Amino acid sequence: MAVALSDEEFRMWAEWLGEELGHRWGPERREILRTRLEPRRAALGLESFDALLFHLRFHPEREAERARLVPHLTNNESYFFRExxxxxxxxxxxxxxxxxxxxxxxxxxxxxxxxxxxxxxxxxxxxxxxxxxxxxxxxxxxxxxxxxxxxxxxxxxxxxxxxxxxxxxxxxxxxxxxxxxxxxxxxxxxxxxxxxxxxxxxxxxxxxxxxxxxxxxxxxxxxxxxxxxxxxxxxxxxxxxxxxxxxxxxxxxxxxxxxxxxxxxxxxxxxxxxxxxxxxx
CATH class of the missing domain: 3.40.50.150 (Vaccinia Virus protein VP39)
Structure with a gap:
Protein backbone atom coordinates (compact mmCIF):
# COMPACT_ATOMS: atom_id res chain seq x y z
CA MET A 1 0.00 0.00 0.00
CA ALA A 2 1.29 3.48 -0.90
CA VAL A 3 2.31 5.74 1.97
CA ALA A 4 2.21 9.52 2.38
CA LEU A 5 5.19 11.82 1.99
CA SER A 6 5.21 13.95 5.14
CA ASP A 7 6.16 17.64 5.23
CA GLU A 8 9.48 16.85 6.89
CA GLU A 9 10.25 14.02 4.47
CA PHE A 10 9.51 16.28 1.51
CA ARG A 11 11.82 18.96 2.91
CA MET A 12 14.66 16.48 3.42
CA TRP A 13 14.24 14.94 -0.03
CA ALA A 14 14.05 18.34 -1.71
CA GLU A 15 17.28 19.43 0.03
CA TRP A 16 19.10 16.21 -0.83
CA LEU A 17 18.02 16.26 -4.48
CA GLY A 18 19.08 19.90 -4.74
CA GLU A 19 22.54 19.06 -3.42
CA GLU A 20 23.01 15.84 -5.39
CA LEU A 21 21.31 16.56 -8.72
CA GLY A 22 20.60 20.29 -8.62
CA HIS A 23 16.88 19.62 -8.99
CA ARG A 24 14.31 22.15 -7.87
CA TRP A 25 11.32 20.50 -6.19
CA GLY A 26 8.80 23.15 -5.17
CA PRO A 27 5.73 22.37 -3.04
CA GLU A 28 3.58 22.16 -6.18
CA ARG A 29 5.58 19.08 -7.27
CA ARG A 30 5.32 17.24 -3.98
CA GLU A 31 2.91 14.59 -5.24
CA ILE A 32 5.01 14.06 -8.38
CA LEU A 33 8.03 13.41 -6.17
CA ARG A 34 6.06 10.98 -4.02
CA THR A 35 4.90 8.96 -7.04
CA ARG A 36 8.44 8.79 -8.42
CA LEU A 37 9.91 7.62 -5.13
CA GLU A 38 7.15 5.16 -4.33
CA PRO A 39 8.28 2.28 -6.63
CA ARG A 40 11.70 2.07 -4.94
CA ARG A 41 10.25 2.39 -1.43
CA ALA A 42 7.81 -0.43 -2.16
CA ALA A 43 10.43 -2.62 -3.88
CA LEU A 44 12.74 -2.35 -0.86
CA GLY A 45 9.91 -3.03 1.59
CA LEU A 46 10.62 0.17 3.55
CA GLU A 47 7.93 1.73 5.72
CA SER A 48 8.58 5.39 4.94
CA PHE A 49 10.32 7.78 2.58
CA ASP A 50 12.55 8.79 5.46
CA ALA A 51 13.80 5.19 5.57
CA LEU A 52 14.36 5.27 1.80
CA LEU A 53 16.51 8.39 2.09
CA PHE A 54 18.51 6.86 4.93
CA HIS A 55 19.03 3.73 2.80
CA LEU A 56 20.14 5.86 -0.14
CA ARG A 57 22.64 7.82 1.94
CA PHE A 58 24.15 5.20 4.23
CA HIS A 59 23.51 1.65 3.01
CA PRO A 60 26.62 -0.24 1.76
CA GLU A 61 24.90 -0.64 -1.63
CA ARG A 62 23.83 3.00 -1.80
CA GLU A 63 25.58 3.65 -5.13
CA ALA A 64 23.70 0.82 -6.82
CA GLU A 65 20.45 2.02 -5.29
CA ARG A 66 21.14 5.55 -6.43
CA ALA A 67 21.62 4.25 -9.98
CA ARG A 68 18.24 2.53 -9.78
CA LEU A 69 16.49 5.62 -8.41
CA VAL A 70 17.90 8.32 -10.71
CA PRO A 71 15.89 7.22 -13.80
CA HIS A 72 12.70 7.84 -11.82
CA LEU A 73 13.75 11.42 -11.03
CA THR A 74 15.24 12.67 -14.31
CA ASN A 75 13.63 13.58 -17.61
CA ASN A 76 15.38 11.73 -20.45
CA GLU A 77 13.11 12.95 -23.23
CA SER A 78 14.94 13.86 -26.43
CA TYR A 79 14.90 13.22 -30.17
CA PHE A 80 17.12 13.64 -33.21
CA PHE A 81 17.77 17.12 -34.64
CA ARG A 82 15.98 18.89 -31.81
CA GLU A 83 15.93 22.72 -31.99
Missing part, protein backbone atom coordinates in the same frame (compact mmCIF):
# COMPACT_ATOMS: atom_id res chain seq x y z
CA UNK A 84 17.13 23.02 -35.57
CA UNK A 85 17.93 26.73 -35.35
CA UNK A 86 20.89 26.01 -33.10
CA UNK A 87 21.97 23.04 -35.21
CA UNK A 88 21.95 25.17 -38.36
CA UNK A 89 24.34 27.61 -36.68
CA UNK A 90 26.61 24.76 -35.63
CA UNK A 91 26.67 23.29 -39.14
CA UNK A 92 27.03 26.55 -41.07
CA UNK A 93 29.17 28.66 -38.73
CA UNK A 94 30.68 26.80 -35.79
CA UNK A 95 32.09 23.73 -37.55
CA UNK A 96 33.69 25.75 -40.38
CA UNK A 97 35.25 28.14 -37.85
CA UNK A 98 36.62 25.25 -35.81
CA UNK A 99 38.02 23.52 -38.88
CA UNK A 100 39.85 26.68 -39.91
CA UNK A 101 41.11 27.42 -36.40
CA UNK A 102 42.22 23.87 -35.57
CA UNK A 103 43.87 23.36 -38.95
CA UNK A 104 44.90 20.12 -40.69
CA UNK A 105 45.31 17.30 -38.22
CA UNK A 106 43.27 19.05 -35.56
CA UNK A 107 40.58 17.19 -33.61
CA UNK A 108 37.19 18.77 -32.90
CA UNK A 109 35.88 17.77 -29.48
CA UNK A 110 32.11 18.12 -29.10
CA UNK A 111 30.16 17.38 -25.92
CA UNK A 112 26.50 16.60 -25.31
CA UNK A 113 25.99 17.37 -21.61
CA UNK A 114 23.02 15.53 -20.06
CA UNK A 115 22.85 13.45 -23.23
CA UNK A 116 19.92 11.24 -22.15
CA UNK A 117 19.70 8.24 -24.51
CA UNK A 118 22.28 9.65 -26.91
CA UNK A 119 20.13 11.28 -29.59
CA UNK A 120 21.94 14.62 -29.31
CA UNK A 121 25.43 13.11 -29.33
CA UNK A 122 24.70 11.11 -32.48
CA UNK A 123 23.06 14.20 -34.00
CA UNK A 124 26.38 16.03 -33.63
CA UNK A 125 28.20 13.21 -35.40
CA UNK A 126 25.66 13.26 -38.21
CA UNK A 127 25.83 17.05 -38.44
CA UNK A 128 29.58 16.94 -39.05
CA UNK A 129 29.13 14.26 -41.73
CA UNK A 130 26.41 16.28 -43.46
CA UNK A 131 28.62 19.37 -43.43
CA UNK A 132 31.66 17.45 -44.70
CA UNK A 133 33.71 18.68 -41.73
CA UNK A 134 36.30 16.73 -39.74
CA UNK A 135 35.97 13.68 -41.96
CA UNK A 136 39.50 12.30 -41.53
CA UNK A 137 39.92 9.37 -39.09
CA UNK A 138 40.26 10.73 -35.56
CA UNK A 139 39.37 14.30 -36.57
CA UNK A 140 36.10 14.25 -34.60
CA UNK A 141 35.40 13.18 -31.04
CA UNK A 142 31.85 13.41 -29.68
CA UNK A 143 31.26 12.69 -26.00
CA UNK A 144 27.90 12.28 -24.29
CA UNK A 145 27.66 12.50 -20.51
CA UNK A 146 24.71 11.94 -18.21
CA UNK A 147 23.96 11.23 -14.56
CA UNK A 148 21.58 8.36 -15.39
CA UNK A 149 23.34 5.02 -15.95
CA UNK A 150 20.24 3.49 -17.54
CA UNK A 151 20.11 6.29 -20.11
CA UNK A 152 23.80 5.79 -20.88
CA UNK A 153 23.20 2.09 -21.52
CA UNK A 154 20.54 2.99 -24.08
CA UNK A 155 22.87 5.56 -25.64
CA UNK A 156 25.67 3.01 -26.04
CA UNK A 157 23.23 0.54 -27.60
CA UNK A 158 22.37 3.14 -30.25
CA UNK A 159 18.95 1.70 -31.08
CA UNK A 160 15.81 3.81 -31.30
CA UNK A 161 12.09 3.65 -32.03
CA UNK A 162 10.06 5.80 -34.41
CA UNK A 163 9.41 8.28 -31.59
CA UNK A 164 13.04 9.44 -31.61
CA UNK A 165 12.77 10.51 -35.27
CA UNK A 166 9.80 12.85 -35.05
CA UNK A 167 11.98 15.80 -36.09
CA UNK A 168 13.28 14.09 -39.26
CA UNK A 169 12.01 12.45 -42.45
CA UNK A 170 12.32 8.85 -43.63
CA UNK A 171 15.04 9.58 -46.21
CA UNK A 172 17.27 11.23 -43.60
CA UNK A 173 16.77 8.33 -41.20
CA UNK A 174 17.67 5.78 -43.86
CA UNK A 175 20.98 7.56 -44.55
CA UNK A 176 22.27 7.28 -41.01
CA UNK A 177 20.44 4.32 -39.44
CA UNK A 178 19.94 0.65 -40.25
CA UNK A 179 16.50 -0.89 -39.95
CA UNK A 180 16.14 -3.69 -37.38
CA UNK A 181 13.91 -6.75 -37.51
CA UNK A 182 12.04 -5.57 -34.42
CA UNK A 183 10.93 -2.35 -36.15
CA UNK A 184 13.56 -0.16 -34.52
CA UNK A 185 16.56 1.61 -35.99
CA UNK A 186 20.27 1.30 -35.18
CA UNK A 187 22.95 3.96 -35.64
CA UNK A 188 25.22 3.15 -38.58
CA UNK A 189 28.85 2.29 -37.67
CA UNK A 190 30.26 5.40 -39.38
CA UNK A 191 28.04 7.65 -37.23
CA UNK A 192 28.79 5.69 -34.08
CA UNK A 193 32.60 5.59 -34.56
CA UNK A 194 33.51 9.04 -33.10
CA UNK A 195 30.96 8.91 -30.25
CA UNK A 196 31.67 7.92 -26.64
CA UNK A 197 29.54 8.02 -23.49
CA UNK A 198 30.42 8.37 -19.82
CA UNK A 199 28.78 9.30 -16.54
CA UNK A 200 28.94 12.85 -15.16
CA UNK A 201 26.93 14.96 -12.74
CA UNK A 202 26.89 18.56 -13.98
CA UNK A 203 26.39 20.04 -10.50
CA UNK A 204 29.34 18.20 -8.96
CA UNK A 205 32.80 19.75 -8.97
CA UNK A 206 35.45 18.39 -11.33
CA UNK A 207 33.29 16.32 -13.70
CA UNK A 208 34.90 18.09 -16.70
CA UNK A 209 38.37 16.70 -15.98
CA UNK A 210 37.39 13.30 -17.32
CA UNK A 211 36.37 14.65 -20.74
CA UNK A 212 39.09 17.25 -21.39
CA UNK A 213 38.69 20.69 -23.01
CA UNK A 214 35.79 20.83 -25.46
CA UNK A 215 35.31 23.05 -28.51
CA UNK A 216 31.52 22.83 -28.42
CA UNK A 217 29.10 21.93 -25.64
CA UNK A 218 25.37 21.35 -26.01
CA UNK A 219 23.59 21.48 -22.66
CA UNK A 220 19.98 21.97 -23.63
CA UNK A 221 16.78 21.79 -21.58
CA UNK A 222 18.66 20.71 -18.47
CA UNK A 223 19.07 23.78 -16.29
CA UNK A 224 15.34 24.53 -16.42
CA UNK A 225 15.08 21.82 -13.74
CA UNK A 226 17.87 23.27 -11.57
CA UNK A 227 17.62 25.60 -8.61
CA UNK A 228 19.57 28.87 -8.64
CA UNK A 229 22.62 27.47 -6.88
CA UNK A 230 22.74 24.47 -9.21
CA UNK A 231 22.56 26.70 -12.29
CA UNK A 232 25.61 28.57 -11.01
CA UNK A 233 27.50 25.34 -10.29
CA UNK A 234 26.60 23.95 -13.71
CA UNK A 235 27.59 27.17 -15.50
CA UNK A 236 30.98 27.20 -13.80
CA UNK A 237 31.51 23.58 -14.74
CA UNK A 238 30.57 24.22 -18.37
CA UNK A 239 33.04 27.12 -18.45
CA UNK A 240 35.77 24.79 -17.22
CA UNK A 241 34.75 22.15 -19.76
CA UNK A 242 35.20 24.56 -22.67
CA UNK A 243 38.50 25.28 -24.36
CA UNK A 244 39.21 28.98 -24.98
CA UNK A 245 37.04 30.06 -27.89
CA UNK A 246 34.62 27.18 -27.23
CA UNK A 247 30.89 27.40 -27.92
CA UNK A 248 28.03 26.67 -25.50
CA UNK A 249 24.46 26.13 -26.69
CA UNK A 250 21.61 25.99 -24.17
CA UNK A 251 17.92 25.31 -24.72
CA UNK A 252 15.57 28.04 -25.94
CA UNK A 253 14.09 28.48 -22.46
CA UNK A 254 17.46 28.76 -20.70
CA UNK A 255 19.68 31.76 -20.05
CA UNK A 256 22.88 32.65 -18.21
CA UNK A 257 21.96 36.33 -18.13
CA UNK A 258 22.20 36.63 -14.36
CA UNK A 259 24.98 34.10 -13.81
CA UNK A 260 28.39 35.62 -12.90
CA UNK A 261 30.43 33.57 -15.37
CA UNK A 262 32.12 35.62 -18.14
CA UNK A 263 30.63 34.00 -21.22
CA UNK A 264 30.15 36.11 -24.35
CA UNK A 265 26.57 36.05 -25.64
CA UNK A 266 26.02 35.80 -29.41
CA UNK A 267 22.72 35.99 -31.30
CA UNK A 268 21.74 34.59 -34.67
CA UNK A 269 18.32 34.30 -36.35
CA UNK A 270 16.56 31.49 -34.52
CA UNK A 271 19.40 30.81 -32.08
CA UNK A 272 21.68 32.22 -29.46
CA UNK A 273 24.83 30.80 -27.94
CA UNK A 274 27.66 31.60 -25.56
CA UNK A 275 31.41 31.51 -26.03
CA UNK A 276 34.33 31.27 -23.72
CA UNK A 277 36.59 34.05 -25.06
CA UNK A 278 39.87 33.21 -26.70
CA UNK A 279 42.59 33.92 -24.17
CA UNK A 280 44.26 36.30 -26.65
CA UNK A 281 41.12 38.46 -26.46
Missing amino acids: RGSLDVIRDEVLPELEERLGPGGQARLLSAACAAGEEAYTLSILAREAGRFTAPGALRVTGVDVDPAALERARAGTYTEHAFRGTDAAWRARFFDARDDGGWEVKPAVRAPVRFSDANLVQDGWWRAVGPQHLVLCRNVMIYFDEDAVLRAARGLWEALAPGGYLFLGHAESLRHVPVPFELHRRPGALFYRRPLEAA
Whole structure:
Protein backbone atom coordinates (compact mmCIF):
# COMPACT_ATOMS: atom_id res chain seq x y z
CA MET A 1 0.00 0.00 0.00
CA ALA A 2 1.29 3.48 -0.90
CA VAL A 3 2.31 5.74 1.97
CA ALA A 4 2.21 9.52 2.38
CA LEU A 5 5.19 11.82 1.99
CA SER A 6 5.21 13.95 5.14
CA ASP A 7 6.16 17.64 5.23
CA GLU A 8 9.48 16.85 6.89
CA GLU A 9 10.25 14.02 4.47
CA PHE A 10 9.51 16.28 1.51
CA ARG A 11 11.82 18.96 2.91
CA MET A 12 14.66 16.48 3.42
CA TRP A 13 14.24 14.94 -0.03
CA ALA A 14 14.05 18.34 -1.71
CA GLU A 15 17.28 19.43 0.03
CA TRP A 16 19.10 16.21 -0.83
CA LEU A 17 18.02 16.26 -4.48
CA GLY A 18 19.08 19.90 -4.74
CA GLU A 19 22.54 19.06 -3.42
CA GLU A 20 23.01 15.84 -5.39
CA LEU A 21 21.31 16.56 -8.72
CA GLY A 22 20.60 20.29 -8.62
CA HIS A 23 16.88 19.62 -8.99
CA ARG A 24 14.31 22.15 -7.87
CA TRP A 25 11.32 20.50 -6.19
CA GLY A 26 8.80 23.15 -5.17
CA PRO A 27 5.73 22.37 -3.04
CA GLU A 28 3.58 22.16 -6.18
CA ARG A 29 5.58 19.08 -7.27
CA ARG A 30 5.32 17.24 -3.98
CA GLU A 31 2.91 14.59 -5.24
CA ILE A 32 5.01 14.06 -8.38
CA LEU A 33 8.03 13.41 -6.17
CA ARG A 34 6.06 10.98 -4.02
CA THR A 35 4.90 8.96 -7.04
CA ARG A 36 8.44 8.79 -8.42
CA LEU A 37 9.91 7.62 -5.13
CA GLU A 38 7.15 5.16 -4.33
CA PRO A 39 8.28 2.28 -6.63
CA ARG A 40 11.70 2.07 -4.94
CA ARG A 41 10.25 2.39 -1.43
CA ALA A 42 7.81 -0.43 -2.16
CA ALA A 43 10.43 -2.62 -3.88
CA LEU A 44 12.74 -2.35 -0.86
CA GLY A 45 9.91 -3.03 1.59
CA LEU A 46 10.62 0.17 3.55
CA GLU A 47 7.93 1.73 5.72
CA SER A 48 8.58 5.39 4.94
CA PHE A 49 10.32 7.78 2.58
CA ASP A 50 12.55 8.79 5.46
CA ALA A 51 13.80 5.19 5.57
CA LEU A 52 14.36 5.27 1.80
CA LEU A 53 16.51 8.39 2.09
CA PHE A 54 18.51 6.86 4.93
CA HIS A 55 19.03 3.73 2.80
CA LEU A 56 20.14 5.86 -0.14
CA ARG A 57 22.64 7.82 1.94
CA PHE A 58 24.15 5.20 4.23
CA HIS A 59 23.51 1.65 3.01
CA PRO A 60 26.62 -0.24 1.76
CA GLU A 61 24.90 -0.64 -1.63
CA ARG A 62 23.83 3.00 -1.80
CA GLU A 63 25.58 3.65 -5.13
CA ALA A 64 23.70 0.82 -6.82
CA GLU A 65 20.45 2.02 -5.29
CA ARG A 66 21.14 5.55 -6.43
CA ALA A 67 21.62 4.25 -9.98
CA ARG A 68 18.24 2.53 -9.78
CA LEU A 69 16.49 5.62 -8.41
CA VAL A 70 17.90 8.32 -10.71
CA PRO A 71 15.89 7.22 -13.80
CA HIS A 72 12.70 7.84 -11.82
CA LEU A 73 13.75 11.42 -11.03
CA THR A 74 15.24 12.67 -14.31
CA ASN A 75 13.63 13.58 -17.61
CA ASN A 76 15.38 11.73 -20.45
CA GLU A 77 13.11 12.95 -23.23
CA SER A 78 14.94 13.86 -26.43
CA TYR A 79 14.90 13.22 -30.17
CA PHE A 80 17.12 13.64 -33.21
CA PHE A 81 17.77 17.12 -34.64
CA ARG A 82 15.98 18.89 -31.81
CA GLU A 83 15.93 22.72 -31.99
CA ARG A 84 17.13 23.02 -35.57
CA GLY A 85 17.93 26.73 -35.35
CA SER A 86 20.89 26.01 -33.10
CA LEU A 87 21.97 23.04 -35.21
CA ASP A 88 21.95 25.17 -38.36
CA VAL A 89 24.34 27.61 -36.68
CA ILE A 90 26.61 24.76 -35.63
CA ARG A 91 26.67 23.29 -39.14
CA ASP A 92 27.03 26.55 -41.07
CA GLU A 93 29.17 28.66 -38.73
CA VAL A 94 30.68 26.80 -35.79
CA LEU A 95 32.09 23.73 -37.55
CA PRO A 96 33.69 25.75 -40.38
CA GLU A 97 35.25 28.14 -37.85
CA LEU A 98 36.62 25.25 -35.81
CA GLU A 99 38.02 23.52 -38.88
CA GLU A 100 39.85 26.68 -39.91
CA ARG A 101 41.11 27.42 -36.40
CA LEU A 102 42.22 23.87 -35.57
CA GLY A 103 43.87 23.36 -38.95
CA PRO A 104 44.90 20.12 -40.69
CA GLY A 105 45.31 17.30 -38.22
CA GLY A 106 43.27 19.05 -35.56
CA GLN A 107 40.58 17.19 -33.61
CA ALA A 108 37.19 18.77 -32.90
CA ARG A 109 35.88 17.77 -29.48
CA LEU A 110 32.11 18.12 -29.10
CA LEU A 111 30.16 17.38 -25.92
CA SER A 112 26.50 16.60 -25.31
CA ALA A 113 25.99 17.37 -21.61
CA ALA A 114 23.02 15.53 -20.06
CA CYS A 115 22.85 13.45 -23.23
CA ALA A 116 19.92 11.24 -22.15
CA ALA A 117 19.70 8.24 -24.51
CA GLY A 118 22.28 9.65 -26.91
CA GLU A 119 20.13 11.28 -29.59
CA GLU A 120 21.94 14.62 -29.31
CA ALA A 121 25.43 13.11 -29.33
CA TYR A 122 24.70 11.11 -32.48
CA THR A 123 23.06 14.20 -34.00
CA LEU A 124 26.38 16.03 -33.63
CA SER A 125 28.20 13.21 -35.40
CA ILE A 126 25.66 13.26 -38.21
CA LEU A 127 25.83 17.05 -38.44
CA ALA A 128 29.58 16.94 -39.05
CA ARG A 129 29.13 14.26 -41.73
CA GLU A 130 26.41 16.28 -43.46
CA ALA A 131 28.62 19.37 -43.43
CA GLY A 132 31.66 17.45 -44.70
CA ARG A 133 33.71 18.68 -41.73
CA PHE A 134 36.30 16.73 -39.74
CA THR A 135 35.97 13.68 -41.96
CA ALA A 136 39.50 12.30 -41.53
CA PRO A 137 39.92 9.37 -39.09
CA GLY A 138 40.26 10.73 -35.56
CA ALA A 139 39.37 14.30 -36.57
CA LEU A 140 36.10 14.25 -34.60
CA ARG A 141 35.40 13.18 -31.04
CA VAL A 142 31.85 13.41 -29.68
CA THR A 143 31.26 12.69 -26.00
CA GLY A 144 27.90 12.28 -24.29
CA VAL A 145 27.66 12.50 -20.51
CA ASP A 146 24.71 11.94 -18.21
CA VAL A 147 23.96 11.23 -14.56
CA ASP A 148 21.58 8.36 -15.39
CA PRO A 149 23.34 5.02 -15.95
CA ALA A 150 20.24 3.49 -17.54
CA ALA A 151 20.11 6.29 -20.11
CA LEU A 152 23.80 5.79 -20.88
CA GLU A 153 23.20 2.09 -21.52
CA ARG A 154 20.54 2.99 -24.08
CA ALA A 155 22.87 5.56 -25.64
CA ARG A 156 25.67 3.01 -26.04
CA ALA A 157 23.23 0.54 -27.60
CA GLY A 158 22.37 3.14 -30.25
CA THR A 159 18.95 1.70 -31.08
CA TYR A 160 15.81 3.81 -31.30
CA THR A 161 12.09 3.65 -32.03
CA GLU A 162 10.06 5.80 -34.41
CA HIS A 163 9.41 8.28 -31.59
CA ALA A 164 13.04 9.44 -31.61
CA PHE A 165 12.77 10.51 -35.27
CA ARG A 166 9.80 12.85 -35.05
CA GLY A 167 11.98 15.80 -36.09
CA THR A 168 13.28 14.09 -39.26
CA ASP A 169 12.01 12.45 -42.45
CA ALA A 170 12.32 8.85 -43.63
CA ALA A 171 15.04 9.58 -46.21
CA TRP A 172 17.27 11.23 -43.60
CA ARG A 173 16.77 8.33 -41.20
CA ALA A 174 17.67 5.78 -43.86
CA ARG A 175 20.98 7.56 -44.55
CA PHE A 176 22.27 7.28 -41.01
CA PHE A 177 20.44 4.32 -39.44
CA ASP A 178 19.94 0.65 -40.25
CA ALA A 179 16.50 -0.89 -39.95
CA ARG A 180 16.14 -3.69 -37.38
CA ASP A 181 13.91 -6.75 -37.51
CA ASP A 182 12.04 -5.57 -34.42
CA GLY A 183 10.93 -2.35 -36.15
CA GLY A 184 13.56 -0.16 -34.52
CA TRP A 185 16.56 1.61 -35.99
CA GLU A 186 20.27 1.30 -35.18
CA VAL A 187 22.95 3.96 -35.64
CA LYS A 188 25.22 3.15 -38.58
CA PRO A 189 28.85 2.29 -37.67
CA ALA A 190 30.26 5.40 -39.38
CA VAL A 191 28.04 7.65 -37.23
CA ARG A 192 28.79 5.69 -34.08
CA ALA A 193 32.60 5.59 -34.56
CA PRO A 194 33.51 9.04 -33.10
CA VAL A 195 30.96 8.91 -30.25
CA ARG A 196 31.67 7.92 -26.64
CA PHE A 197 29.54 8.02 -23.49
CA SER A 198 30.42 8.37 -19.82
CA ASP A 199 28.78 9.30 -16.54
CA ALA A 200 28.94 12.85 -15.16
CA ASN A 201 26.93 14.96 -12.74
CA LEU A 202 26.89 18.56 -13.98
CA VAL A 203 26.39 20.04 -10.50
CA GLN A 204 29.34 18.20 -8.96
CA ASP A 205 32.80 19.75 -8.97
CA GLY A 206 35.45 18.39 -11.33
CA TRP A 207 33.29 16.32 -13.70
CA TRP A 208 34.90 18.09 -16.70
CA ARG A 209 38.37 16.70 -15.98
CA ALA A 210 37.39 13.30 -17.32
CA VAL A 211 36.37 14.65 -20.74
CA GLY A 212 39.09 17.25 -21.39
CA PRO A 213 38.69 20.69 -23.01
CA GLN A 214 35.79 20.83 -25.46
CA HIS A 215 35.31 23.05 -28.51
CA LEU A 216 31.52 22.83 -28.42
CA VAL A 217 29.10 21.93 -25.64
CA LEU A 218 25.37 21.35 -26.01
CA CYS A 219 23.59 21.48 -22.66
CA ARG A 220 19.98 21.97 -23.63
CA ASN A 221 16.78 21.79 -21.58
CA VAL A 222 18.66 20.71 -18.47
CA MET A 223 19.07 23.78 -16.29
CA ILE A 224 15.34 24.53 -16.42
CA TYR A 225 15.08 21.82 -13.74
CA PHE A 226 17.87 23.27 -11.57
CA ASP A 227 17.62 25.60 -8.61
CA GLU A 228 19.57 28.87 -8.64
CA ASP A 229 22.62 27.47 -6.88
CA ALA A 230 22.74 24.47 -9.21
CA VAL A 231 22.56 26.70 -12.29
CA LEU A 232 25.61 28.57 -11.01
CA ARG A 233 27.50 25.34 -10.29
CA ALA A 234 26.60 23.95 -13.71
CA ALA A 235 27.59 27.17 -15.50
CA ARG A 236 30.98 27.20 -13.80
CA GLY A 237 31.51 23.58 -14.74
CA LEU A 238 30.57 24.22 -18.37
CA TRP A 239 33.04 27.12 -18.45
CA GLU A 240 35.77 24.79 -17.22
CA ALA A 241 34.75 22.15 -19.76
CA LEU A 242 35.20 24.56 -22.67
CA ALA A 243 38.50 25.28 -24.36
CA PRO A 244 39.21 28.98 -24.98
CA GLY A 245 37.04 30.06 -27.89
CA GLY A 246 34.62 27.18 -27.23
CA TYR A 247 30.89 27.40 -27.92
CA LEU A 248 28.03 26.67 -25.50
CA PHE A 249 24.46 26.13 -26.69
CA LEU A 250 21.61 25.99 -24.17
CA GLY A 251 17.92 25.31 -24.72
CA HIS A 252 15.57 28.04 -25.94
CA ALA A 253 14.09 28.48 -22.46
CA GLU A 254 17.46 28.76 -20.70
CA SER A 255 19.68 31.76 -20.05
CA LEU A 256 22.88 32.65 -18.21
CA ARG A 257 21.96 36.33 -18.13
CA HIS A 258 22.20 36.63 -14.36
CA VAL A 259 24.98 34.10 -13.81
CA PRO A 260 28.39 35.62 -12.90
CA VAL A 261 30.43 33.57 -15.37
CA PRO A 262 32.12 35.62 -18.14
CA PHE A 263 30.63 34.00 -21.22
CA GLU A 264 30.15 36.11 -24.35
CA LEU A 265 26.57 36.05 -25.64
CA HIS A 266 26.02 35.80 -29.41
CA ARG A 267 22.72 35.99 -31.30
CA ARG A 268 21.74 34.59 -34.67
CA PRO A 269 18.32 34.30 -36.35
CA GLY A 270 16.56 31.49 -34.52
CA ALA A 271 19.40 30.81 -32.08
CA LEU A 272 21.68 32.22 -29.46
CA PHE A 273 24.83 30.80 -27.94
CA TYR A 274 27.66 31.60 -25.56
CA ARG A 275 31.41 31.51 -26.03
CA ARG A 276 34.33 31.27 -23.72
CA PRO A 277 36.59 34.05 -25.06
CA LEU A 278 39.87 33.21 -26.70
CA GLU A 279 42.59 33.92 -24.17
CA ALA A 280 44.26 36.30 -26.65
CA ALA A 281 41.12 38.46 -26.46
